[in-house]
Structure formats: structure tokens, C-alpha cells
Amino acid sequence: MDNRRDFIKKTTLASTGVVVGASAFSAKSYGNIMGANDRVVLGSIGVRGRGSDLLENFSEMYDNGVRIKTVCDVDSAVLGDNVKTATKNQKGNKPGTEEDMRRVFEDKEIDAVIVAVPNHWHALATIWACQAGKHVYVEKPSSHNVWEGRKMVEAARKYNRVVQVGFQNRSIxxxxxxxxxxxxxxxxxxxxxxxxxxxxxxxxxxxxxxxxxxxxxxxxxxxxxxxxxxxxxxxxxxxxxxxxxxxxxxxxxxxxxxxxxxxxxxxxxxxxxxxxxxxxxxxxxxxxxxxxxxxxxxxxxxxxxxxxxxxxxxxxxxxxxxxxxxxxxxxxxxxxxxxxxxxxxxxxxxxxxxxxxxxxxxxxxxxxxxxxxxxxxDSKGHYGNFIDGVRSGNRHDLNCDIETGHMSxxxxxxxxxxxxxxxxxxxxxxxxxxxxxxxxxxxxxxxxxxxxxxxxxx
Structure with missing residues (x-):
């Protein structure tokens, strides 16, 4: 596991990606196909509405070294369709499901999480993820209030995690x-x-x-x-x-x-x-x-x-x-x-x-x-930029690091x-x-x- 994580940190994707629509990511044009053992493994937390869109876009990166392992939502009614979407995009590789995000954070195979829950959950979800050693893509606004937003910045720095905020214009x-x-x-x-x-x-x-x-x-x-x-x-x-x-x-x-x-x-x-x-x-x-x-x-x-x-x-x-x-x-x-x-x-x-x-x-x-x-x-889109940041482990590779997202x-x-x-x-x-x-x-x-x-x- 440590060798795989070291590889992910040191590996960057090729710079041939393009933007699809406003902020998405073209899987076919993005980098070299990577082996299954070299994947960035994701947990997708919150899959209603915007979260469903994120799950679809990230799962489309399957041929390019990205896999959604777990789909998590507190409402089981939305899990089925999202699991089907991810399974289709991942060529039959079916993700598991969880109700409680804390179970996602406990999974040592997961490298990073997508957080698309209601605003009042953004900060705690991000902080818990950083404490568990996960990188984070969190939707806007980065926090529900100012104080907890600063705590998100502190957690990202303390645990040396890359945290990208979903201000997609930064990558258009x-x-x-x-x-x-x-x-x-x-x-x-x-x-x-x-x-x-x-x-x-x-x-x-x-x-x-x-x-x-x-x-x-x-x-x-x-x-x-x-x-x-x-x-x-x-x-x-x-x-x-x-x-x-x-x-x-x-x-x-x-x-x-x-x-x-x-x-x-x-x-x-x-x-x-x-x-x-x-x-x-x-x-x-x-x-x-x-x-x-x-x-x-x-x-x-x-x-x-x-x-x-x-x-x-x-x-x-x-x-x-x-x-x-x-x-x-x-x-x-x-x-x-x-x-x-x-x-x-x-x-x-x-x-x-x-x-x-x-x-x-x-x-x-x-x-x-x-x-x-x-x-x-040149832009690989906001999602591709996040994956680059996860691979390098360098927050300076992000187009919208948590500090930038917090300031806005x-x-x-x-x-x-x-x-x-x-x-x-x-x-x-x-x-x-x-x-x-x-x-x-x-x-x-x-x-x-x-x-x-x-x-x-x-």
C-alpha cells in the first residue's frame, strides 16, 4: 500500500486534457492509461444533485487512472442510480455503498474524497477527511461560516493534504x-x-x-x-x-x-x-x-x-x-x-x-x-487539475487551493x-x-x- 501511495504522489498526468463544457474533464484526452494498481481511488460523498454530476465526471476518468470505490449518501434512495452510473463508466467495476462518511474515511485504500453534501457539512467532512489522510475535493462555498472555513485551511496544512474547492472557473x-x-x-x-x-x-x-x-x-x-x-x-x-x-x-x-x-x-x-x-x-x-x-x-x-x-x-x-x-x-x-x-x-x-x-x-x-x-x-478542467494535485501531493498544483476558496x-x-x-x-x-x-x-x-x-x- 505504501509503495502504491508513493507512486501516486510522484506521478503526474500528461498535459493533453481539454475542458468539456464549463468545467468538466475529457477522459479520452487526459493522460496515459494507467494500471489498476496505480489508480487514484476515490470516495464520493453526497450524490444528490451536484454530487451526482461530480460522481459521473470523476468516474469517466476510469481509463486514466481514477476509480470511485465507494458511493456514500445518508439517503439510500439516491445510491442505486449513482452506483449504476459509476459501474457503467468504470467498465463494470462496481463501487460499494456507505451511509456514514466516517466509514469512507476509515478505508485505507481510498486516497481522496469528493464532498458534495449540504453547506453545513462541508467543513467537518473536509477536516475529518484530512485527519484520516485523505485529499479532498469540496464543493462551494467551502464552508457554512467563516470560523470553520479557517479550520479547514488549518487541517489541510497540518495534515499536508491537497484540498480543492469547486470554483470551476479557476480551471476554465x-x-x-x-x-x-x-x-x-x-x-x-x-x-x-x-x-x-x-x-x-x-x-x-x-x-x-x-x-x-x-x-x-x-x-x-x-x-x-x-x-x-x-x-x-x-x-x-x-x-x-x-x-x-x-x-x-x-x-x-x-x-x-x-x-x-x-x-x-x-x-x-x-x-x-x-x-x-x-x-x-x-x-x-x-x-x-x-x-x-x-x-x-x-x-x-x-x-x-x-x-x-x-x-x-x-x-x-x-x-x-x-x-x-x-x-x-x-x-x-x-x-x-x-x-x-x-x-x-x-x-x-x-x-x-x-x-x-x-x-x-x-x-x-x-x-x-x-x-x-x-x-x-491550457486547462485540464477542474477535476483533472485536482487529480494532478493528488498525484503530486503538492497544493501549489491546484487551481483553487482551500486558502483561495476560503478567501472567496x-x-x-x-x-x-x-x-x-x-x-x-x-x-x-x-x-x-x-x-x-x-x-x-x-x-x-x-x-x-x-x-x-x-x-x-x-
Whole structure:
């Protein structure tokens, strides 16, 4: 076993991969076929919704040295179809199943885990995995609150594990190209970045508390969250819209665009000030149990005066910018502005209305005479990049190491705190604490339900 692990650490995959869609991974084009004894062995934890997508993509890497050994979910109702998918993609190699992620961590054959559970489980699952010697791919946002996010970073460093956060834009070639263009001064000095999350959502209704389905281990599902009776309107997927388990759309879809906004500003520190306002519009508490806002505007100021804006619109809305941006980003510099919509970007000089540079423009204007940004960086996709990190054991090989993911995740988390406190807050980034606001500081962490406790000393 030790020899196999040493081999995995020292082995890197060939650099012939390509991106499929927004963030996936092409198994056929990725590296050399590897022997069964040289595989990176994975456990897939949480396979409903996004987790099912991840399982499918990682299991497609079977011919390229990756195997999902175990599929884990607290709801047995979703295991069957996911096992079938993995078995098909792995040429008949059928994974086993588990209900409790701790059994996955105990398996010494498993090198790394995919964590796609509800937000309130991200931190503890990642920390337990690191303590068990596993590398981790964890979905966004990296954590449910700021304090536990820092504990994830500490655990990754203490146990020397590679932990990749699912900010897939970090591995999309055209987005990488756009950020390079900005950082080279393509529109001058960027002083304002803007992210948008326009996803109209109707009321999902309301229902009385009830007995949980026989297929669901409800105690494991609740995990670190405070106990509450089972309610179908607060469970699968709807957990996003309740504070104990989710972070609203600002902390659901929003983190992807928060990450690009911070990346474009080239900020590696926290903002010094945050304000946020919003509410639930279009339905009442008698019609829907949602707690998080469906409409929210957040503004952050950095120490040098630069600004990051973010807007969440959960009702009917128009789009923004020339590309019709609903989920995307805009950047404003001293010499022009730029829009990013998915993997497409365009930049405009001064007051001009036609773009002078962009992802689909061969021969775009040079930046300071340098045209090297015109070639989009090679990318194996976010999943392939994670496997490379597992093989090398080097966190610097990751496109979104846990520290990077944490820095971007903090933004929607502190915006939600400012919203709930109802004040403009000053933030001490060095200590990740608010300045002279005890009420806000209390929201930086939570009370954990025994035995699902994120430890002070990881």
C-alpha cells in the first residue's frame, strides 16, 4: 500500500486534457492509461444533485487512472442510480455503498474524497477527511461560516493534504485568459468589480413537520446543525434557503461570481468594510418557509478604496451588459471595462461601444505591446487539475487551493452577516473578526450539535 501511495504522489498526468463544457474533464484526452494498481481511488460523498454530476465526471476518468470505490449518501434512495452510473463508466467495476462518511474515511485504500453534501457539512467532512489522510475535493462555498472555513485551511496544512474547492472557473481556459488580461492592465487599473446572480425562483411552498422518509438517516443529514423536526420543505435542496444549513443564493450560486470578482481585482486580502441589504419579495412566510433573501445587494470596500459589488435577484429581472449577463461579472478600469459571461469575455476601451479584445477575437489589441494573453491557458478542467494535485501531493498544483476558496467564500458569508445585523460592518481581515460588533462576531461561527463538532484544534 505504501509503495502504491508513493507512486501516486510522484506521478503526474500528461498535459493533453481539454475542458468539456464549463468545467468538466475529457477522459479520452487526459493522460496515459494507467494500471489498476496505480489508480487514484476515490470516495464520493453526497450524490444528490451536484454530487451526482461530480460522481459521473470523476468516474469517466476510469481509463486514466481514477476509480470511485465507494458511493456514500445518508439517503439510500439516491445510491442505486449513482452506483449504476459509476459501474457503467468504470467498465463494470462496481463501487460499494456507505451511509456514514466516517466509514469512507476509515478505508485505507481510498486516497481522496469528493464532498458534495449540504453547506453545513462541508467543513467537518473536509477536516475529518484530512485527519484520516485523505485529499479532498469540496464543493462551494467551502464552508457554512467563516470560523470553520479557517479550520479547514488549518487541517489541510497540518495534515499536508491537497484540498480543492469547486470554483470551476479557476480551471476554465477563457476565464483564466480574461483574468490574465485584467492583471496585465488590459483596461488600466481595475478599481471596481461587479458580480451578478440573477436566478428567478418561485416559492417552494410550506408544509408541516413530519416523520423523515425511511430511506433517510435524518440525524446524519442534520449533522452539525441544531436539531429541528424533519420538514420536507427544509430538506433536500431547500436547505439552501434556511440559515442553519444554507446561505441563500448569495452563498449558493453567488460564490462562483464572488470568486471571479475578487480574482479580477487581484485581491489576496479580505475587505475592510461590508454592507448588505435585501429581503424576500414575491411571497410571504405563510406561503413559503424561506429565511434567506431572494433579493440582495452587497458592497465591499478594500483597504486601498477599491470596491466589489454583488447583486442577487431571485425574482423577474432584466440582464446586464452587452453579453446579456445574468450570472457573470463586470470589471471597470481607468481605461475601459470588461464583461464576463460564462466562458465568454469582451473588453471595451474608454467610451467605445465595440470591443477591442475578447475570448472570440483573434488579433485583439495587445496589452503594452504584449499579445501573449491572446492564447488561452491550457486547462485540464477542474477535476483533472485536482487529480494532478493528488498525484503530486503538492497544493501549489491546484487551481483553487482551500486558502483561495476560503478567501472567496468569506465574501458572501460576511455579506449575509451584515444583512442580518442590519449595519455597515468593519472587518479585521488579519484576525477574521469584525471591529467592535459582538453581534456580528457571534455569526462568524455556530453552536455545533454533539457529536458533530468542528474542533478548535484540528
Amino acid at each position: 481556459s477563457n476565464v483564466m485568459q480574461a483574468m490574465d488580461f485584467l492583471h496585465r492592465g488590459g483596461i488600466g487599473e481595475v478599481f471596481l468589480s461587479r458580480g451578478t446572480c440573477f436566478k428567478p425562483r418561485d416559492s417552494f411552498g410550506i408544509s408541516p413537520d413530519s416523520v423523515s422518509p425511511s430511506t433517510l438517516n435524518y440525524d446524519l443529514w442534520l449533522g452539525p446543525a441544531a436539531y429541528r423536526p424533519y420538514n420536507e420543505k427544509k430538506g433536500h435542496y431547500n436547505w439552501h434557503w434556511h440559515w442553519d444549513t444554507g446561505n441563500g443564493d448569495t452563498g449558493n450560486q453567488g460564490p462562483h461570481q464572488f470568486d471571479i470578482a475578487r480574482w479580477g481585482l487581484n485581491k489576496k486580502v479580505h475587505p475592510v468594510k461590508v454592507q448588505s441589504m435585501g429581503g424576500i419579495f414575491g411571497f410571504t412566510p405563510q406561503e413559503c418557509s424561506q429565511e434567506t433573501p431572494n433579493t440582495q445587494t452587497s458592497v465591499f470596500e478594500y483597504g486601498d478604496g477599491k470596491i466589489l459589488e454583488f447583486e442577487t435577484r431571485g425574482r423577474y429581472t432584466n440582464h446586464e451588459a452587452n453579453l446579456g449577463v445574468k450570472i457573470g461579472n463586470m470589471f471597470y478600469g481607468t481605461e475601459g471595462w470588461m464583461e464576463v459571461n460564462g466562458s465568454t469575455w469582451k473588453a471595451y476601451k474608454g467610451k467605445e461601444t465595440e470591443p477591442f479584445a475578447g475570448s472570440e477575437m483573434a488579433g485583439s489589441a495587445a496589452v503594452g505591446g504584449d499579445t501573449s494573453f491572446l492564447t488561452a491557458p 467564500t468569506v465574501l458572501p458569508l460576511i455579506a449575509n452577516i451584515a444583512l442580518r445585523v442590519g449595519e455597515t460592518l468593519k472587518f479585521n481581515g488579519e484576525f477574521e473578526k469584525f471591529i467592535n460588533n459582538e453581534e456580528a462576531d457571534l455569526m462568524l461561527t455556530r453552536k455545533y450539535r454533539y457529536p458533530y463538532i468542528v474542533p478548535e484544534n484540528v
